[in-house]
Amino acid sequence: MKRIQVEEQDLQVLTREKQGNNQTAYAKIDHVVAKIILDLQEQGDEALRSYTAQFDQVEINDIRVSEAEFTQAWNEVDPAFIEALIAAKKNIVQFHERQLEQSWLLDRGEGILLGQLVRPIEKIGVYVPGGKAVYPSTVLMDTIPAKVAGCKRIVMVTPPSKDGKVNPYTLAAAKLVGVDEVYKVGGAQAIAALAYGTETIQPVDKIVGPGNIYVARAKKMVFGAVDIDMIAGPSEVCIIADDGANPAYIAADLLAQAEHDEMAVTTLITTSTTIAEWVEQELAEQMVQLERVEIIKQSLQDHGRIYVVKDLASGFALMNEIAPEHLELMIQDPFQWIPKVHNAGAVFVGSYSPEPLGDYYAGPNHTLPTGGTARFSSPLGVYDFIKKSSVIYYNEQELAQAKEHIIRIAEQEGLTAHANAIRIRF
Structure with missing residues (x-):
């Protein structure tokens, strides 16, 4: 990791580094993705099979996962894993139920009712990555809020393994949370299938879930035909630590983030040069014991930073400009500093709340x-799986009282038909 001594005047210079913001690279990727989407629209299932063979080196005949495959996967996985998923599901459901919103009506009296209808989005597509790692946790996190919201149809797409099957742990998670359909396709072609449909996959209304750069760019391209959750980039962690923090814990949490992939972003902001030095030593000692050490080394080398700041106030100012995905507070009296957190996806408070807990x-x-x-968006939640409709009711008497105001505004805008739609009633 690169260590940087931060002076107060340097804060604005150092903040908001644009990770992977290479427009030339995006242009090349977008050209590929656009062709995949067009081929999918024209060729349907044939394009899905062709691109799966090309990118995943897998020939798939049955695109949809069968009930027999679900049953086999459930029987294959470790019962202790199922037990862990059930415990996690309970916690995730309990948290997201607090996010539910209700329809409401406001009776203003004398013939006016105003309100809002809250309705679930009916058809949801969930992308679950494969490739370098398997993510049954993503199945839980991206489908449970949709279930809580009341979405009628939840469809999952995920890249097949080399044997042409979906990883059994991913399928077990899908069975546990009640995913309606699972398809053995990944990449930009899977996003296009969810958006536009094929002979086998019926289109959805919204697509959620993380993926590689091709998946992210595909989601951006199909936005408008469907809704999406976000354009997700590489995963990030930022740790703020004072001189009382445990360097071994800090290093372990940085390594946990770095093992995601070579683009993962790891940041330590500390008031202590000593802590910075100890963390560097711990990183070197711990990483050699880990399986994904080569990925970790590349991530730390390219995207790892240690900022040494003069005080915690400066550290929080820097963090808010970075606006990290995950923020860990390994400082004394962390709760008193929470009001200083303005821009972070999730905040992990104290030394015993590491990012893997979340x-x-x-x-x-x-x-x-x-x-x-x-800086401007939120974690995925139940609110991402609902839509709202306004309700307006005026009786004749109340419209009569409002008509001159409405007509005046309409005519000022040059919309005489709008004015006439009011005037004709009187």
Whole structure:
């Protein structure tokens, strides 16, 4: 990791580094993705099979996972894993039930009713990554809020393994939360299938879930035909630590983030040069014991930063400009500093609330804004799976009282038909 001594005047210079913001690279990727989407629209299932063979080196005949495959997967996985999923599901459901919104009507009296209808989005597509790792936790996090919201149809797509099957742990998670359909396709072609449909896959109304850069760019391209949750970038963690923090814990949490992939972003902000040095030592000692050490090394080298700041106030100012996906507070009296947190996807408070607790078990969603977008966006939640309709009722007498105001505004805008729609009633 690169260590940087931060002076107060440097804060604005150092903040909001644009990770992977290479427009030339995006243009090349977008050209590929656009062709995939067009082929999918024209060729349907044939394009799905062709691109799966090309990108995943797998020939798939039956695109949809069968009930027999679900049953086989459930029987294959470790019962202790199922028990862990059930415990995590309980926590996730309990948290997201607090996010439910209700329809409402406001009776203003004398013939006026105003209100809002809250309705679930009916058809949801969930993308679950494969490739470098398997993510049954994503199945839980991205489907449970939709279930709580009352969505009628939840469809999952995920890349097949080399044997042409879906990883049994992913399928077990899908069975546990009640996913309606699972398809063995991934990449941009899967996003296009969810958006536009094929002979086998019926289109959905909204697509959620993380994926690689091709998945992210595909989601951006189909937005408008369907809704999406966010354009997710590489995963991030930012730890704020003072001189009382445990360097071994800090290093372990940075490594946990770095093992996601080579683009993962790891940041330590500390008031202590000594802590910075100890963390560097711990990183070197701990990483050699880990399976994904080469990925970790590349991530730390390219996207790891240690900022040494003069005080915690400066540290929080820097963090708010970075706007990290995950924020850990390893400082004394962390709760007194929470009001200083303005831009972060999720906040982990204290030395015994590490980021994996949120990834798997605690209850809040682990699908979070990345790339500085925590400045204006929120974690995935039940609110992402609902839509709202306004309700307006005026009786004749109340419209008569309002008509001159409405006509005046309409005519000022040059919309005489609008004015006439009011005037004709009187």
